[in-house]
Amino acid sequence: MSDQTNSIAQSPESHISNFQRSMSELLKPTVNSKETTPAMQMPAVIRHSLSSVPVSAFDNNEQGHVDGGEVFESNKSSINHDEVSVRVVGHDGKNHDVINHDSISRESINQESINQGELLHGALLWQPSEHFDDAQKANYGFFAEASQRLADAFAFIEQYPHQGVRCFSGMRFSECPALDTLAHKLNLNEIEQKLLLLCVLVQCDVALAEKCKQLTDHPFISLSLAAKLMNDGQVISLTGSSPLRYWQLIQIEDTRRVQHSALYADEHILHYVLGKESVMPLLMDLLQPVRPAQRFLESQRLAGIHLFRLISQSRRRVSYRPSQLMHCAGDLYREQQIEACEVIAYQVVSSLKGQLLKFKTQHLPKKIDEVRALALQMQRQSLLHQHYYLIEIDSPETPLLCYFLQQLTQPVTTNQPNETEAAIVGLPNFCFVMGALPEGIDQDRYVSVNVGVISDNEKATVWQQALSKQGWEYTEEDIQRLLNEFSLTARGLSAVITHLSSKMNMDTPALGSGADNKPSSQPSLSELWQACHQQNTCVVQARPNEIESAIF
Secondary structure (H helix, E strand, C coil), X not given: CHHHHHHHHCCHHHHCCHHHHHCHHHHCCCCCCCCCCHHHHXXXXXXXXXXXXXXXXXXXXXXXXXXXXXXXXXXXXHCCCCCEEEEEECCCCCEEEEEECCCCCHHHCCHHHHHCCCCCCCCECCCCCCCCCHHHHHHHHHHXXXXXXXXXXXXXXHHCCCCCCECCCCCCHHHCHHHHHHHHHXXXXXXXXXXXXXXXXXXXXXXXXXXXXXXXXXXXXXXXHHHHHECCCCCCCCXXXXXXXXXXXXXXCCHHHCCCCCEEECHHHHHXXXXXXXXXXXXXXXXXXXXXCCCCCHHHHHHHHHHHHHHHHHHHCCCCCCCCEEEEECCCCHHHHHHHHHHHHHHXXXXXXXXXXXXXXXXXXCXXXXXXXXXXXXXXXXXXXXXXXXXXXXXXXCHHHHHHHHHHCCCEEEECCCCCCEXXXXXXXXXXXXXXXXXXXXXXXXXXXXXXXXXXXXXXXXXHHHHHCCCCCCCHHHHHHHHHHCCXXXXXXXXXXXXXXXXXXXXXXXXXXXXXXCCCCCCCHHHHHHHHHHHHHHHHHXXXXXXXXXXC
C-alpha cells in the first residue's frame, strides 16, 4: 500500500506505460492549469478509466454519481469534447480532479495500426486480416477499444479496490455487428452484452487474464468482479431462463458459488463474436450439407417456388407465427422421396440465402438430456448462421424422437422485466422433415408439403432415372409404352425393381462354382413388361376399388 500511495504523489509521466508512450500522439492528455491539486498526480491509467463518463451526462452545476457512486461536480461552460474536468470525491474525503478525454476511442485508432495487427493492449489472440469486410473491421475496432478500457479499469481497481468503475460506459454496442446480431436474435439486453464482452476479452487477451487471476484467483471473469467493472446499478442475472444461460453463451464453472465462480464464453460463441467460421463440435459429425442437384424436374422447381412464396408471405405477417415443420410427404418410394425433398428444400433455402443441412434421426442420442442439448445447439446454430435442417426420419418411432422434434421447433420464451407475459426470445428457422411423423406432434406445429407432384410428361423421366440407378438402361419410348399400358404407383414401381433385382441376383452363378462370374445383364424388356403386369394385377386384386390412376 505504501508503494501505491507513493505512486500517486509522483509525476504522472513516471506511470505512463510503454504502450502509452508509443501512443502519446493519440492520447495527448491535457491538464487544467487552473487546478494544481495533488490529485492531478493520479496515474494516467486512472484518468483513462474515468473517461467512460459520457459528456452528455453532465449538466450545469448539477451533482450526480459516477464510477462507483462517487459524487461529482462539473461546470458545463468548461466542457468540450476534448477535455472534461471532473471533481471526484474519494473515500478519503479529498477532492480528486481527473481529465476525461476520448483518447482511446475508435476514431483515435489509426487504420494503419489496425491493418498491421497492432493492438491497444495485451496479446489479443484474434488478429485482423486484409480480407476483413466492413463488419469484421468494425468488430475489431470495437474490441480494441473495449480491451483498453478494461485494462484501465483493472488499473483503477488496483488503486481503489473498494470502488467500482463503468468501463464500457458510453460505448454503443450497436456499432459492433457481432454483439448486435447476438442481441437481436437471442434477445440480450445491454448488461448481458457487457457480461459476454467481458468474458470474450479476458479469454482473448493474456494480459487481461493475468489481471483477473490476481483479483479472482482464476484467469476468468466472475460475477462479483463483473459487478465491480459494470457499476451502473443494474442487476446481473444468470438464471436458467436468462438468454445467456438458456442459449449456453456463458458457462459457469461451479454453480454452487456463482458469485465467485469462473465465467467463460462458449467456444463456438467466442469464434462467432471474433468473426471466425466454426461449427459446434457436437454437430460436426451429425450434420451433412445438402449439395445442389445436378438436374431436377420442372414440377420440383415450381414446387420450390410455391413453397418459398408461402414462407415469405407468412414471415411478412407479424401477427402470424409460421409453422416450424415442413413435413415432406407424397406417394414416392423412399429413395425418390429423399431426392425430391432435397431438391425442393435446397431451392427454398438457397432463395433464403441460408444453408441446408441434413440430420438422420438414427444418430439421435439415447438420453433425454442429451437430446435436449442437441436440439438447443441446432436451434442456436440455426438462428445465428441461417441454417435450415432436413430431418430424415430413418429410425423407429420413439418418445425421444417426438421430444426432439418438439424441442427443435419450440419458440423460446422468457419473462422480461416489467412484463407480465412471456416474450418470444427466439424462433428458430423451420425444418424439413421427411418420413412418418411420430404421434404427439401438434398439428399446428407443421404443414404437409407434397413432394410427389409429378406431371404426366415427367413420369417417363422419373421411371428412367429409377431404372438407371440399377444399371438398367431402356429407351424413353420403351418406358412410355409401359406407362401407357400400366398404371403403377411409385410404390408399385419400387416393388417391380425389388422383384427384378432379387431375381437377377438369384440367377447369378455363385462365386467359385466354375461358371462365368460376369455381372448379370439387365432384365429384358419382356421381363420388365411381365413384372409390371404381375404387380398391376396384384394391386387390382387387392384393392379393386382403390386403383390409383396416376403413377404419383
